[in-house]
Amino acid sequence: MTYLGEGWDSRAELVGGRWVERRPRRPHIGPQLVRETVVMPWLAPLLPLPVPVPVLVSEDPVIVRHELVDGxxxxxxxxxxxxxxxxxxxxxxxxxxxxxxxxxxxxxxxxxxxxxxxxxxxxxxxxxxxxxxxxxxxxxxxxxxxxxxxxxxxxxxxxxxxxxxxxxxxxxxxxxxxxxxxxxxxxxxxxxxxxxxxxxxxxxxxxxxxxxxxxxxxxxxxxxxxxxxxxxxxxxxxxxxxxxxxxxxx
Known part of the structure; x- marks a missing residue:
């Protein structure tokens, strides 16, 4: 597992050289990450560039994972x-x-x-x-x-x-x-x-x-x-x- 960094809302690690795993930095960000697992699978096929499509790995604590976007x-x-x-x-x-x-x-x-x-x-x-x-x-x-x-x-x-x-x-x-x-x-x-x-x-x-x-x-x-x-x-x-x-x- 490789530490990728953190933004204002979440911290990210690279798992197996392919998967980005994200965890909320603050409690109220958890529902935001969960929402992404609902919205992004629907939204991604409508867009002309690759975007993250996370899945929920754990609800407590909240952990989501998506394939690394190249670039x-x-x-x-x-x-x-x-x-x-x-x-x-x-x-x-x-x-x-x-x-x-x-x-x-x-x-x-x-x-x-x-x-x-x-x-x-x-x-x-x-x-x-x-x-x-x-x-x-x-x-x-x-x-x-x-x-x-x-x-x-x-x-x-x-x-x-x-x-x-x-x-x-x-x-x-x-x-x-x-x-x-x-x-x-x-x-x-x-x-x-x-x-x-x-x-x-x-x-x-x-x-x-x-x-x-x-x-x-x-x-x-x-x-x-x-x-x-x-x-x-x-x-x-x-x-x-x-x-x-x-x-x-x-």
Whole structure:
């Protein structure tokens, strides 16, 4: 058994060179892992790239296992990979939300009250960002945590997308945040063209991109890690410096 690492929610080990075994880091994550064993076998055949399809190994303690998804993190994704990811997201976002809801997928409520209490006092210039969160859509099946560590590739092509623990019904622009705002231009442009990104989608993706470090602050507070809190606050301030709120329209 080889230790692979841990994220915010779970820790992973490689078993027999083929199977990824995951355990929750916090008690409330257990049901989330169990839900993946229900949703992912249904969802995987609908998507154009390989994804984890976990099975439940143990209920107490919760342990799930899935076959290793081939590939590595791509530090500089290319245009062809941008087109691939756009096709993946088009397929994911087209999945019927009511079918996902039948399998336990729900909207995720943003912790706006905690943002105001724990982040805003340290970055009061972020008030317009919190105001912009009102009315964002919650009607689409989204990955919910799409970033560089969850998009795998090899030899210039994508080979899989991993970590569906934050799968929920939400705003499709959330899945475009990193892809449009933190990737090489050739990747972002190819993705935007293939997906058909509108001005409104791009603006909402910018809002979600701004919000990323706010979650880091809350997580740092949850686990009592001041260094993580400070890192998150630095990210909040850095991103706010370049964010221009959209002017309200009549």
């Amino acid at each position: 590595e993190v791509q530090p500089s994704p290319n245009a062809a990979q941008g087109k691939q990811l756009a096709e993946f997201l088009l397929a994911l976002h087209a999945v019927p939300a009511d079918e996902a809801a039948r399998r336990g997928v729900r909207p995720t409520r943003l912790p706006v009250e905690r943002f105001r209490a724990e982040v805003l006092p340290h970055a009061p210039e972020g008030e317009p960002l919190l105001d912009a969160l009102a009315g964002l859509p919650t009607h689409t099946l989204v990955h919910g945590d799409l970033g560089p560590e969850h998009v795998l590739g090899r030899d210039g092509v994508l080979t899989g997308v991993i970590d569906f623990g934050d799968l929920h019904l939400g705003d499709p622009a959330l899945d475009l945040a990193w892809a449009l705002h933190s990737t090489p231009p050739e990747f972002a442009d190819a993705l935007a063209s293939t997906y058909g990104v509108t001005a409104d989608l791009r603006e909402r993706a910018s809002i979600w991109h701004q919000l990323g470090p706010w979650d880091e602050v809350l997580y740092g507070n949850d686990i009592g890690d001041p260094s993580l809190v400070e890192s998150g606050l630095a990210g909040v301030r850095d991103r706010l410096r370049i964010w221009v709120p959209r002017e309200p329209t009549d």
